[in-house]
Amino acid sequence: xxxxxxxxxxxxxxxxxxxxxxxxxxxxxxxxxxxxxxxxxxxxxxxxxxxxxxxxxxxxxxxxxxxxxxxxxxxxxxxxxxxxxxxxxxxxxxxxxxxxxxxxxxxxxxxxxxxxxxxxxxxxxxxxxxxxxxxxxxxxxxxxxxxxxxxxxxxxxxxxxxxxxxxxxxxxxxxxxxxxxxxxxxxxxxxxxxxxxxxxxxxxxxxxxxxxxxxxxxxxxxxxxxxxxxxxxxx
Numbered sequence: 578x579x580x581x582x583x584x585x586x587x588x589x590x591x592x593x594x595x596x597x598x599x600x601x602x603x604x605x606x607x608x609x610x611x612x613x614x615x616x617x618x619x620x621x622x623x624x625x626x627x628x629x630x631x632x633x634x635x636x637x638x639x640x641x642x643x644x645x646x647x648x649x650x651x652x653x654x655x656x657x658x659x660x661x662x663x664x665x666x667x668x669x670x671x672x673x674x675x676x677x678x679x680x681x682x683x684x685x686x687x688x689x690x691x692x693x694x695x696x697x698x699x700x701x702x703x704x705x706x707x708x709x710x711x712x713x714x715x716x717x718x719x720x721x722x723x724x725x726x727x728x729x730x731x732x733x734x735x736x737x738x739x740x741x742x743x744x745x746x747x748x749x750x751x752x753x754x755x756x757x758x759x760x761x762x763x764x765x766x767x768x769x770x771x772x773x774x775x776x777x778x779x780x781x782x783x784x785x786x787x788x789x790x791x792x793x794x795x796x797x798x799x800x801x802x803x804x805x806x807x808x809x810x811x812x
Contacts, residue, residue: 580765580772584619587738587748589758589778592767592790598751599640599720601767605749606637606718619715632660636714640721642705646694650704653693654680657711679710682737684730698725706734717741719750723757735760755787755795755806766790779804 582588582605590598603609605616607623616623618635626634636657644653657679658672668676680686683703693701702725709717723731735757738748742762752758759778766774766786774786784797787806795806 580775582747582749583763584747585742585745586762587742587750587760588763588765589761590749590751590765590767591753591755591758591787592773596767596790597770598767600770601765602718602720602749602751603639606635607631608637629660632714633712634715636709636712636717638706638709638717638719638722640724644693644705644708646692648693649689650680650685650691650693650696650707651676651689653704654685654689654707654711657708660712675711675713676707679707680704682710683707684733699727699730702726703730710737714746716747716749719748721751721753723752723754731757756804759797759804759806 590602592598600609604611607616618626618631623631644656654676655668655672658668658675661672662668677686680689683706685700685703685707688696688700693704696704702722706719706722709719723734726734731754738750739760741748750758750761758764761778764774764776764778764783764787765772766783768790773790774783776783776786784804788795788797794809796809798805798807
């Protein structure tokens with residue numbers, strides 16, 4: 578099946594545990610090889626891009642991202658600017674502005690001098706998100722970006738993604754939080770390593786496919802102006 582991720586939109590990838598969501602996202606990022614197919618980025622075969630150019634256009638936030646705990650928050654975010662810097666080149670004014678913007682967007686600017694290892698799990702996740710944002714890439718791929726975030730900061734993430742899309746960026750995210758995933762423009766539903774459905778997140782056909790892939794143990798409802806996935810509980 579050919580997949581098309583629309584530019585300038587947010588696509589959420591959802592499905593049961595072990596369905597292959599992270600594997601698909603890694604293939605889209607070029608971190609895993611594809612079998613019997615290929616991936617294009619902005620109309621050009623992914624691996625045809627020179628590495629530095631590709632890194633400027635495609636930013637990645639993976640699960641359980643590693644980073645040295647003794648680095649400061651500011652230095653971690655500055656790592657996102659490496660594709661824009663020459664070898665041993667000091668940070669430019671543009672680099673510093675991009676890092677400050679990213680840290681402020683994730684509400685991490687106030688701890689920019691703290692060591693990453695001194696942060697909570699949720700705080701650390703926000704810094705790693707800032708690192709990805711600092712790239713200022715056209716396409717942003719995120720695998721479980723809401724890990725360790727409490728509901729208010731999940732809502733902040735949602736507003737941030739919407740702002741990126743409004744500025745023409747493309748966002749693809751793997752999410753376990755189905756109700757938040759339903760805020761996306763488009764949805765890819767994965768099951769057993771296969772694409773089960775691709776469609777607009779607000780379409781009834783997408784909702785029905787989502788219910789089926791979870792064995793009808795969830796139901797999609799429209800509540801207070803938004804779609805919610807609620808568990809079916811037999812008591």
